[in-house]
Amino acid sequence: MSDDMDTELRNHPISGEPLPVATPAATMVIFRENPDGGAPLLLMVERIKAMAFAGGAAVFPGGKVDPADFDYAEMLHAPLPLDEAAARLAAIRETIEEAGLALGLSGVSDAANCIQAREALHSGESLQAVCNRFGWEPEFEQLVPWSRWRPPAFERASRVFDTRFYLVNAGNTTPLATVDQTENRMLFWATAGDVLEKAGRGEVKIIFPTRRNLERLAMFGDFDAAAAHAAEHPVSTVLTYVDKREDGSWLCIPDGHGYPVIEESLDSAMRG
Template identity: 55%
Template sequence: MNDVSQNNDAPRLDAITGKPMPKPIPASTLVIFRDQRGVAAPELLMVERSAKMAFAAGAAVFPGGRVDQPDFDYARALGHGDIEEYGARIAAIRESIEETGIAVGVDGDLNAKRVLEAREALHDGTVISDICNQFDWQLELDKLVPFTRWCPPFAEKRVFDTRFYLISHDDHDAEATVDETENYNLFWGSAATVLGRAEAGEVKIIFPTKRNLERLAQFGSFDDAAAHARQHPVVMVSPTIEKRDDGAHLCIPEGIGYPITSEPMDAVQRGFKK
């Protein structure tokens, strides 16, 4: 597992106002790869958020959401020592089932009817541990490859501390379907394709998603991306504002795997509606 470099006790201040930041909400995201035979770049599963959502309204993002207490409880029950890490992995799998109807990182009967039943049960409030017990599923948490971790520098309505994971989805017959609650559309596309659609104004992507897509666009397969992720220990990415001759830029650190590390502030798509 990659090491996460973070001082949880260090006070965090808003990058603009300098005021203390609220305690971030733990969240996790799963970047689901689908390698395409004879195609140079793998496809990634993206969901487009409802315009009514407080965070990333109308934006195309990777499946994910907040880590709930039952996720931490299940990680503890499974005997994992790092409850925060493995609770986040459980949440990433759970959220992907809820949002896309795709079950990855799960060993067991994954026929379409069974996965749909699990999704409906999750939407009705059944916890993931009960679903796994009922369906005789085992979560393959070590298949999730830690990729990055982001926490914004602004005191928005909510501040999320989000862990990102990579995973390969080999069942091309499994059909992803939108949940029609938090999201209104989903699609598969290579990282370069999604970036191109954003440049053309066809989809909206926020700053972290854009930087992560640029990083993922460097690779021709899931294995290449996973090897790269393992070579770059996960650090907390919390962008900073840098004043330059052409204006203020939102920046992330160099040397952590990202080919592009800054963007003019006036072009940045942030997560919350103003």
């Protein structure tokens, strides 16, 4: 679960800098079993270069939490804090919009409904209206809280997001993900290690939070191991900061959040 104190932070606990107002957002890290064996496959979407945030980068599906997500969460009376329930609904909604996959929902049986649901969401309908139409119900427990990230104060205020990451298990299915061609230009399934290798070869770009999360995800051979690790590291906000040293400036995160790598040279780190 998220730490309620996180929403009350006004200054960075390490640098002391004022924290800019952040837009709530949510991201879904989708696992599926690798048909070739080995590490699980994760869904990545590559954003079009013109996007203001993470343009041209490979990211997990996700986006901003809308007011309608809060309204739906309040109506559902979920046994979760309102902001947590709204974030999980946003992750579900954004994954339908961006990848055409309806995950974290019960009652989804017809792929054609996913196509229609995506069209409806793109035309401005709410997730609540879509679920009512197709008889779907959110299953909050399918989304495993993984992390929550907020950038440092030096980032441009227009691009500061307070993003919650959730793990979702698609099991041994082969979900038919399709790119939306609006915010994203392509998508692909790959292991966390493969994405990191692609980034190392310059085949894809990944921003600092995505790189750190891929490094952490690469430690696990299946969904259950990653979920167990998440349970051992209850979510609290990862507040990045800059450490100025003799060898230059480093973009860092505090230790204790479960990440194997907690720093990168500011010169090489790709930010949103």
